Amino acid sequence: MSSDLQFRLQRPDPSVAAFVESFWELRNLSNCDKEIVVLPDGRADLTFFRSSTDLFRIIRSGIETFPQQAILKSQTVMFAISFKLPAIEYLFGDSIAGILDYAQFLPTDFWGFNETILNDFDLFCQKATPYIQSLLPAEVDPRKEELFELLYSTKGDISVKTLSEKVYWSSRQINRYFNDRFGLSVKNYCNILRFRASFEHIKEGKLFPEQNFADQSHFIREVKKLSGVSPKELNKNQNGRFIQFSALGLK
Structure with a gap:
C-alpha cells in the first residue's frame, strides 16, 4: 500500500x-x-x-x-x-x-x-x-444461523443443494430469502465469497484456482468478472488501486 x-x-x-x-x-x-x-x-x-x-x-x-x-x-x-x-x-x-x-x-x-x-x-x-x-437479538433462527456458518466457514465453496440439505431449508426458500433481504441469489453470493478467498493466493503469486473452480479458465473468468482484470493483473495491483487487495496482511 x-x-x-x-x-x-x-x-x-x-x-x-x-x-x-x-x-x-x-x-x-x-x-x-x-x-x-x-x-x-x-x-x-x-x-x-x-x-x-x-x-x-x-x-x-x-x-x-x-x-x-x-x-x-x-x-x-x-x-x-x-x-x-x-x-x-x-x-x-x-x-x-x-x-x-x-x-x-x-x-x-x-x-x-x-x-x-x-x-x-x-x-x-x-x-x-x-x-x-x-x-443483539434474543434468538436467531437456527436454520439461518447454520446457513451463514456454512457459507463463511467454506468461504462460499459449497453448493446451494448441499446448503439446503444441511439446514433443512429448500433451495427455493433460501434464494427467496437472499433475494428479498440482500438483493442477489445465494449462488451469486457464494461466487463473491469464493472470489474474495482467492485474494490471498493471488497476492502470493498463485495464479491458479485454490478454491473449487471447474478449471483454470473458469477461475480466470470469475476473477475478470468480479475484478475487471485477470489474476495476473490483479497480482500486479498497479498503483495499489485495488484497495482491499493492497490492505491484505496489514493491521
Whole structure:
C-alpha cells in the first residue's frame, strides 16, 4: 500500500462476532486524490468519513457484485464497520436489496455518532461495540444461523443443494430469502465469497484456482468478472488501486 494511504483493522469482540466481521480505518494522508477500485467482498459496510472537500458523512453500503471505480479524496479519514449478512436482519431489521451495488446516506447522528468520533479509531471501536451489543437479538433462527456458518466457514465453496440439505431449508426458500433481504441469489453470493478467498493466493503469486473452480479458465473468468482484470493483473495491483487487495496482511 502507498505510504500516503494508511490502513488499520481490528477484529470484533467475540460477543458480536456473529454479526460483525471487522472494524477498519483508512486514511489518505496526501494532498492528492487517489483513484481506487472497490472489489466485491460480500460485506455490508457502515462507513463514517470526511475529507478535505467533504463534510462528515455516514453511509451504508449494499453488497457489491462488480468492481467499482472510486476517488479517495485528499485528507480522507474513514472509519467503518464491516457487517456479516445476518446483521441486516437481526441488527438493522431491514433489507439492503434496494441498495445492491449502491450506498445510502444516513443521518449524521446515526447511532449517536458525530464527527468527533473520527478523532480516535480505538475510541470508535470502543463506542460501537456496546451499541451493537445492545442490538443483539434474543434468538436467531437456527436454520439461518447454520446457513451463514456454512457459507463463511467454506468461504462460499459449497453448493446451494448441499446448503439446503444441511439446514433443512429448500433451495427455493433460501434464494427467496437472499433475494428479498440482500438483493442477489445465494449462488451469486457464494461466487463473491469464493472470489474474495482467492485474494490471498493471488497476492502470493498463485495464479491458479485454490478454491473449487471447474478449471483454470473458469477461475480466470470469475476473477475478470468480479475484478475487471485477470489474476495476473490483479497480482500486479498497479498503483495499489485495488484497495482491499493492497490492505491484505496489514493491521
